[in-house]
Amino acid sequence: MIISIISKMLAVVKMPARLLVIEDDSVLSGHLLDYFSERHYLVSVCAEGPAGLDAATAGDYDLVLLDILLPGLNGLELLNALRQQSPVPVIVVSALGDEQARIQGLINGADDYLPKPFSMAELAVRVDAVLRRVALERVRPEEPQWESVGKLVLCDHSMAAFYQETDLGLTNTEFRLLQVLLEHRGAVLSKPFLYQAVLHRGCGRHDRSLDLHISHVRRKLRDAGAAESAVRTVWGQGYTLITDNL
Structure with a gap:
């Protein structure tokens, strides 16, 4: 395989x-x-x-x-x-x-x-x-791969995410970001790691692309009813997904 x-x-x-x-x-x-x-x-x-x-x-x-x-x-x-x-x-x-x-x-x-x-x-x-x-x-698997925690559900095949059965309407990049955070739930992920894992490139000194994608994921989760603090910033270290708030 x-x-x-x-x-x-x-x-x-x-x-x-x-x-x-x-x-x-x-x-x-x-x-x-x-x-x-x-x-x-x-x-x-x-x-x-x-x-x-x-x-x-x-x-x-x-x-x-x-x-x-x-x-x-x-x-x-x-x-x-x-x-x-x-x-x-x-x-x-x-x-x-x-x-x-x-x-x-x-x-x-x-x-x-x-x-x-x-x-x-x-x-x-x-x-x-x-x-x-x-x-x-x-080369994604043809069979849907589902992952869920709390009220959050991700479908790897369609790159769709749902919260309380509401489609979050994520872009592909936002989906990958949320998926990586979910895979490493509870861990603080650094910006360099997330740039490589999600955007497949390094980050420049003044590059704010990742911050903006994080902001959009937070907003879409919040609009669907999730807590604002589900995706948390750990100053000087990176970001983490707090599953207790989902």
Whole structure:
């Protein structure tokens, strides 16, 4: 069984990854096309919001690189519409690097956010991290795997989580975060560990992606009736899931 799963993962990893770049800056999109094509990705480019949304929903892509300031339909609106039709992973890359823009991008369902200007090397690390997670998801067991504690229930196959029978509406990243916290319930998990286990990459000094995902999980649990303190911050150490509060 283990050998079979490993073989499937290797087969998936060897397939060229398909990237969709939705970016209206022709110079930057050209650099992205050249850079990732040289790294043996299959890259498509769209310069407008409506065309990008059509391509993202109709195409079979492994990852979307999405700008926010787009003509016709801005990136946050595009992402919100896309999430109603497709779970394709999205990394937002935008000159709007302020915290509110990052928060809104992640709320709308982005898997990661990288402010401009950025280095191609850093973007490549984040792209590779998301694609590793995609490869793992493709070899999930066909039979649903359920895990529960208190009123919280997680289904590994569908990546859905329920509290008091209410669907929490988690994104794939939020589901993985809650799943890792549940697997290590009661233990304090450091940020570096969670970045590797959930986002499949290291954390930068000013990187707040994990904090924002934690905040969203807390809010969705709270909205479903769970205690605010179910996911607890241990200052200077990390995060822990308090199952007594579930």
